[in-house]
Amino acid sequence: MSTHKISVDVNGTPQSGEVDSRMLLVHFLREELRMTGTHIGCDTTSCGACTVILNGRAVKSCTVFAVQADGAKVETVEGLEQGGTLHPLQEGFWEKHGLQCGYCTPGMLMCAKYLLSKNPDPSEAEIRAGISGNLCRCTGYNNIVEAIRYAAEKMATPQEVAR
């Protein structure tokens, strides 16, 4: 087994560690960096609870080795809120009741952030397709879709939606 020194930019902060080759990125985030916002919902790469943005692409961090993130930029749910101000997506999930138990929420938020980075004005169908790798057992998705639309509109015209 090989061990590796890695340096990863997590939400703009340089982080480093020594990891076993077999350590998964999600375990590095949760157990080494103690950033437990990123969740683990399955053993089969199916649920998306572990979604983070790796070098600009939303990925399932349970199916990437930590060593593969050496030198990369990782964005997690902890990076959304800035100086006490919620990200428009977080505000949208609050306003539109986009969560119940909240287990899927960090993954949904990161997937939605990625979606809006590619497509700032997605239709309902595009949102549903965009989050189709993220499972929610509670909400029935409708409010999640509305929350993402809310954020898209707020991010397009901040002055109109701001209160």
Add this chain to the structure above:
Amino acid sequence: MIPATFDYHAPSTLDEALQLLARHGDAAKLLAGGHSLIPAMRFRLAQPEILIDLNKLDGLRYVREEGNVLAIGAMTPEAWLEESAVVQQRYPLLADAVSVIADPLVRNRGTVGGNLAHADPANDQPAVMLAYGATIVAQGPGGRRNIAIDDFFVNLFESSLQPGEIMLDIRVPAPGASSGGAYVKMERKVGDYATSAVAVQLTMNGPTISAARVALTNVNPVPMRSPGAEAALVGKAATEEAFEAAGKAAAAECDPSSDLRGSADYKRDVTRVLAKRAIRRAVARAQGRS
């Protein structure tokens, strides 16, 4: 679950990757997107002693037209094909397929080369590339060689890549005039492997189908073409009767297993229906109707 231990290498050149592979032989496995391999390692279905990660080989990530072929680097993520204007405009069969492979998160990581090299009959790219008549380019200790896709799939999870070989490139012939293609997949839910799926690429000469390739996903132990379906189309007028005959031939020639996705009989009938739908759509596209 946690994979068994292994040594990890991330070569930054192809030569280095080939040398590592030569040195470690059977103990080593190549890591591409990892979205078949890592799940298998987590279940301890795969326990390679050495992983050779190809992700630093940026030169194997591209999708571009080169003369009369679409060249796809083996390490190209599926998502790149979805985002490629040339794929969307000129390769509708491929465009259909990439939008239904797994889910958007998997497609950001999973590669076209890995999808083929895994030789999983449940994967979607094998049938797509069989229908296009693609060529696989691989390099090993003996140099570079081309493998016709018809010779690529040998057995369940076994391709004709030799130990020591790395797939570099997938070359898809550009569809000619009056040709069209389509991929129609039935899945239980988004992100699932196909219950059945059918890939069709055909060429029309007036009202007649002059060439056709039909391939099937997840209804046979090895990714397969359906020669009977092709014979039922070629030289025939594009009629519903011909489409039904092709669908019946595909259903008869495949060999699905009964599992959670349905009984073998059910999958055969689904294959018949999907084949008709895919052929109908391919003909419409060849005639410029969609």
